[in-house]
Amino acid sequence: MLTTKDLHKTNESVEETGKYVCAAGETRTLEKGQQFPDCPVTNTATTWRHADHQHKTGDKVTESGSYTDKDGQRIELKQGDVFPSCPRSHQPTSWKHA
Incomplete structure (x- = not known):
């Protein structure tokens, strides 16, 4: 199983300004010091990853x-x-959120 050090949860503090993708696949630009919001699709707590995160062939998709x-x-x-x-x-290749 992969280590998910780049996985952030709703209400955690954003440590790096940038684009993030929620578990439902929605992208938001967040500023350092803000809190990760609820999912913009479901309006419930969710997880967020930096949009530049890369995945490799064979990895399991964690966000649609x-x-x-x-x-x-x-x-x-x-x-x-x-x-x-x-x-x-x-x-085999690497994948990033589009």
């Missing part, structure tokens, strides 16, 4: 949404899916 691989291929994935190989090269 659009992802782009290092070659620019874009796909939609749901929480619980597994990150696939590159659709173009069929080789």
Whole structure:
């Protein structure tokens, strides 16, 4: 199992200004010192990851949404899916939120 040091919860303090993605796949820009908000989709407590977080082929998807691989291929994935190989090269790759 992966260590989730980059996983933040609602009401925790934002330590780095930037774009973050909630578990439902919604992106928000948050400023250092703010608190992580509830999910903008469900209005309930959630988890947030920095939008620049990368995932590798074979990792489990923890947030639904659009992802782009290092070659620019874009796909939609749901929480619980597994990150696939590159659709173009069929080789292992890395994925980021689009």
